[in-house]
Amino acid sequence: MANTSKPVFAPVILAGGSGTRFWPRSRRARAKQVLALEGTRTMIQDTLDRLRLVAEPSATWVITNGWLREVIVEQLPEVTGEHVVSEPCARNTAPACALAAFLLERTAPETVLGVFPSDHVVANPKRFAEVLAKGIEIAAAGENIVVLGVPPTRPETGYGYIEQGALYERVEQTKGFAPISVHRVRRFREKPDLTTAERFLAAGNFVWNGGIFLWSAKTLCAAIREYTPEMAEPLEKIAAAYGTPEFEKIFAAEYPKCENISVDYAVLERRSARGEQKANIFCLPADFGWNDLGSWASLYEHRAEREGDNVIDGGTTGVFAIQATGNYVYAPGKTVALLGVDDLVVVETDDALLITTLGRSQDVSKLVRAIHEGGREDLI
Template sequence: MNQAGDQTEDSEFRFAPVILAGGSGTRFWPRSRRSRAKQVLALDGERTMIQQTVDRLLPIADAKDIWVVTNDLLKDAIADQLPNVVPNHILSEPSARNTAPACALAAFLLEKSQPETIIGIFPSDHVVKDAARFAAIVKAGIALAASGQKIIVLGVPATKVETGYGYIEYGDLSEEMNGVKVRRVKRFTEKPHKALAEAFVASGNYAWNSGMFLWSVKTLTNAIREHSPAIATQMEKIAAAYGTPKFSQVFAEIYPLCENISIDYAVLEPRSAKGEQASEIYCLPGDFCWNDLGCWSALHEHVADCGPEDLAKKNVFDKTNQACIDIDSQGNYVYAPGKAVALVGVSDLVVVETEDALLITTRERSQDVGKVVAELKQAGREDLV
């Protein structure tokens, strides 16, 4: 891995990855807390999720061009974990305002000094197994984004019915960029109900929205100005103060006034409503073994690394478990650092122990773990969230 993060020699475009790292990761409670959310945890190896995100970007980006948008609770941990990222490129949101203001923030700051830059938007808490394919797709996306006022989204092949993902409907093959197939986007559909998701997957012309986008600084700022003019006005004020003694005050006062809206709703959906040819939105294949690790059952699937039939049978013990015994048990995930763990006659459980908490649920209900955090907040147990 290139720790220095040298820009690839074959790229003539300045590339600035923007890593979104402001989430609280409630569905990985009790390991994740407000001050140690999923992105700063090492869930599947030695490197944390945000470190893995940077690792796969360094072959195609310079470390000094990486930006991170996070919050006050995570900023110090992220700075410690990413020593090669420029400290003032780690931006702490005064309040969480969803992905549209976060994306716009980086774009309007870059517009002042590097308006020709290509921006990549990347969540901080996803896993990608095929880093080489990821790099190839992103390079193709950079070249395509630099060729005009184009918006590029990476669409992961929809291999099964998922109601928790956004879906992208794409049209016929538009062109090829560096050997990568490019398709125009017809429309976006956010988290469809099961019957609709089944129809999407069966049709064969839908992909999951990975939340990874590529566009030039000008394309993104112009899109924000067109579709979210209030956010644009607010960001122009923040950008004007960047690098001055007034920045912290202006940022703290204005950013919380931004609309709480995702980039999908703020830009992509209204832009796609213009029609396939006019919208200039393109989909590249996210066929690099992607997983968003949205809950404990997704982590079980990722670590088990096997087919659907074997997944239901395979127990996954975290490597920190001292000793592991399973008798007539299958399909369980266990994290209990330093403990000997024995499973006897149980199936499809998730068991997670930390110093101050114990979670026991089923893989099927692991999506509901966030409700535990809500209950703890209501009970006033801020020490556990």
């Protein structure tokens, strides 16, 4: 008799980044994911809220760092405290994803893990849940890997791309949503130059890699053992120590031995080299109003109702604008006057003031690096 039981699903929220492109609001101890950049809920709270549609908060894991663990535990009281794991050092997404898989493999290897960045925006949570439910089903049906691809709207050079291959399945929906088209993945592409991005857009079968992945714990563990065996050994030791008095000591000693590498490079690209039919990597459409809010410019674009609007944020008490368009301003408690300026980013906090342009907002992280090199750790 076929097994028709519902797959066990455990979301894994990656929340270890420092959000340097949102400086000066984002700092080590209050990074982007724990800020309310849209509405009153923080970004990580919004992430958990939409995941409630497919999983209980108590089943959720959060991989973060020592700077943020306390505030995340406060903001997500429904997540089991033992499931909020602080990395002793930053090691990119492959060790973070694999850590959760190795922890769960010992007791529940069939569990489907969903990897979700903590700082994305989703406009249509119900569609998100519909797509995710189908992805969980596919991930549970063997050694399959599922990725969510964002339909591109422009020739973007800041994202990696997924090249879709043959149509695997087309799922009709009954709740008013569009069908879900499941494609095999042909290969993954790195961030392209503009000419290549334009070619991808014109081809029609390329989508943005939004960093959302689904796989069973045993599937990811097997892939780590196959492709990065040197990472598997310390993770095995960490998982064996979980729940014991020695865990923190072993975690601190073994985790730094993991390679600093993204899961895209460590697993996905290497698995895709098997070929479209043998890799068993499937792409589902992330057609639910996705935005990664990666910079002040992307926040401006998300918030502006019309091109050229000035976006005034964060309790700024008033604004006077003359011949000024396309500016983003965050200055709580202040009246701001804009005269003859366009496309600026102005962000004020108690101890810092950022003035840049929308076009250079991706480079704010370079500014943070310079502040660090200048010895001003109090500003980081």
